[in-house]
Amino acid sequence: TWSPSELQAMGLDANAFYYLVDDVTVASGVKLTIEPGTVVKFARRGIDDNFHEVHLNVNGALWAQGNAGSKIYFTSLDDGAVGGNSGGDGAPDSTDWGYIAFNDSSDDANFLMEHCVIRYGGNNWDGGNRGEDWLFRVSNASPTIRNCQITDCRRVFYATGQSSMMIVSNSFHSLAGDWGLNFSVSDTSTLTLTDNSIVCSGGDGVYVANGNGQ
Numbered sequence: 221t222w223s224p225s226e227l228q229a230m231g232l233d234a235n236a237f238y239y240l241v242d243d244v245t246v247a248s249g250v251k252l253t254i255e256p257g258t259v260v261k262f263a264r265r266g267i268d269d270n271f272h273e274v275h276l277n278v279n280g281a282l283w284a285q286g287n288a289g290s291k292i293y294f295t296s297l298d299d300g301a302v303g304g305n306s307g308g309d310g311a312p313d314s315t316d317w318g319y320i321a322f323n324d325s326s327d328d329a330n331f332l333m334e335h336c337v338i339r340y341g342g343n344n345w346d347g348g349n350r351g352e353d354w355l356f357r358v359s360n361a362s363p364t365i366r367n368c369q370i371t372d373c374r375r376v377f378y379a380t381g382q383s384s385m386m387i388v389s390n391s392f393h394s395l396a397g398d399w400g401l402n403f404s405v406s407d408t409s410t411l412t413l414t415d416n417s418i419v420c421s422g423g424d425g426v427y428v429a430n431g432n433g434q
């Protein structure tokens with residue numbers, strides 16, 4: 221189990237399991253390195269909390285670089301397929317955890333997610349009800365997401381300010397939102413999509429509101 225102070229002072233060991241019981245922030249000036257084979261699980265909030273689901277805020281740097289044979293997982297506590305039985309109900313779905321936020325104080329040169337599997341995220345509380353939310357929130361930041369598998373999530377990207385996202389060679393499928401790959405970006409942000417695979421059951425494969433896409 222992580223506490224916020226512990227997270228700011230350590231990297232995440234290879235082939236280890238971590239369980240987020242509350243929101244965690246990587247402080248400005250701090251680089252969090254996640255080693256290949258690591259499993260990060262997000263708990264669910266109680267129904268009376270009326271806050272966003274548990275999420276990861278990055279104000280510093282996030283370097284999550286797995287490899288083809290040893291991926292990094294960001295998933296639900298209820299996901300028993302990786303990390304063993306961690307006390308969840310064994311029935312994960314796309315309403316289980318919140319999001320990963322890349323914020324404007326972050327270190328763009330050290331902002332990489334590669335060979336990661338991200339699933340069952342992108343949700344919040346709204347008046348006590350679970351509703352669609354964005355899996356990645358980007359504010360004046362420029363993350364690179366490459367060779368990742370993003371499945372069983374809600375809406376995917378929300379960007380504000382002068383963000384520049386590089387989305388390269390990823391697989392998106394079994395998304396539960398109203399579009400396959402849903403981007404809401406400000407008109408000063410830039411989105412680059414290259415060689416991605418997108419499979420969805422409803423709406424358009426890619427939907428971009430505002431912003432500059434290529």
